[in-house]
Amino acid sequence: MDMDERKAALKRAMISSSEDDTSLGKETPFVTVQQRKGRIDAKKGKIGDQLPTTMLEKSEYDSNIITICNIRDPTTSIVLSKQYTDTVGSRWRLNVYPKGNNTNYRYLSTYVELCDGVAGRYQYIVELLHKDADRQVKFQSEDHFRVGEIRGYQKFIRVKRVLEEGYLNDDGSISIRLSIRPATLALRCQYQEEYQTLKEEKILFQFNSQLSQHLTKIRTLREENSGLQSIAYPEYNSNIFVMRNFSSLRQNNEDICSDNSYDDLGCCWRLIVFPNGDKEGQGEWLSVYLRLLEGIPGSYEYCVELLHNDPIKTVKMEGTQSFEIQERFGWTNFARLDMVCASGFINEEHDSLYFRFSLRPPNYKAKCEYQQLLRVDAKRENEMLKRELIPAYSTITYTLRNFSEMQQKEGFVYSDPLVDDLGFTWRLLIYANGHNEGRGCHLSVFLILFEGVTGSRFEYRVELLHRNPVANIKMEGVNVFKLKKIWGWPQYIHHDRLRDEGYLNEDDTLEFRLSICPPDIKLKCEYQQEFIRKLKESQK
Structure with a gap:
């Protein structure tokens, strides 16, 4: 289209528009941009006009x-x-x-x-x-x-x-x-996006951590598997147990256990010996048993030996059993006691016997299956890592002496300091005859942060102890503590209850227990860093 044709088309459009505006025979009024936009919206039926303003700006509770x-x-x-x-x-x-x-x-x-x-x-x-x-x-x-x-x-x-x-x-x-x-609704949308971002970052971090752990375990297992492929059967895991005071144990008819022993699968085993025999073997036989304390239940080959200086005389018993956790297997009639005493098995200097017990899965396939179960357990442990870590309480017990005398003096006393694992120092402030609204009729107890980071948020537990632990009076909760500002209970317990219900001991003392910890591991780390920074500044 050339220039002349464009001008002609524009002129026709202007004439048409003029005819529309003057169709009623009236002068065409001036129309603002907003008015023209409103006319267009009215013709098209704008969706936004159909929604209440509150729905656009607010969201449901x-x-x-x-x-x-x-x-x-x-x-x-x-x-x-x-x-x-x-x-x-x-x-x-x-x-x-x-x-x-x-x-x-x-x-x-x-x-x-x-x-x-x-x-x-x-x-x-x-x-x-x-x-x-x-x-x-x-x-x-x-x-x-x-x-x-x-x-x-x-x-x-x-x-x-x-x-x-x-x-x-x-x-x-x-x-x-x-x-x-x-x-507002806009904030709701914004917060949902932020939460999804945080959630994705957390999942990604957990995934990368677990992936790294699994790769490390896979490398370790590959190294173990390369060694296992060279043999048809797994090697025995052997342990030596020295049973001392044989004569005394036999005379008192006592049994004795070895220390916990772990095989290369991580299973925990213990050897149990009855020096004077067990059940029908009592008095005539030495009885020995093996017990699986924790680990992977399943079939195992086991061997127990009563050692002798002459290897030919060593007593050796072998077997294969399917072990469950805390289940034991062995021999009631392992070795005759008269033979043990007469054939040089006893080390006379220490009155002791020497045992060797050995265990292994029955074959290479079974060991691989047990290793697979260990991997499942490791995965379960990784899932548990997702849970929040809760710091342990720091605790101190304080004895308030001469309560009756302090009650007459209208004074107060500080407890011994509790220094928690962050280095913060805490004390109890105790008014024997009460403070403020508790004066004269109640014991008042307050908690003070003497040294630490002001404005720290801590979980607390203050207990007045009783001979019956069920009757302990316990005050616990969460609070933000400022340095050397008291916080507590003017009416902790009435004086009559102290004496009538047995909280006041016969030696005129009261026992208190104070426990403190941050609400979570994140806050604990923040407070620790801030406290270290504060200490460094004070040393300059």
């Missing part, structure tokens, strides 16, 4: 009803709900303090915790359910969560209302509905 028990139990300081997973993939938990958290014991406190998943901004609703829907207590908030952080309400509801206004179930529990969602 993920709700879960949680039953909280032990509300009336005076020793319950915190109840942790089971974790549940939202549609994004994050795991959440509700922490409930039936007697309030930290300062106010007249209120029930509730906190929402992001245990694992994607950090970000979430909306959450905590509802205390009631048979009468109009009396349900409901709090709604929006906060930014990091993994391990808690957000919530210290003064959720007065404890008195919970106990008196019908919130308790028949079994003494309460029901709380926890509802959570990302703050």
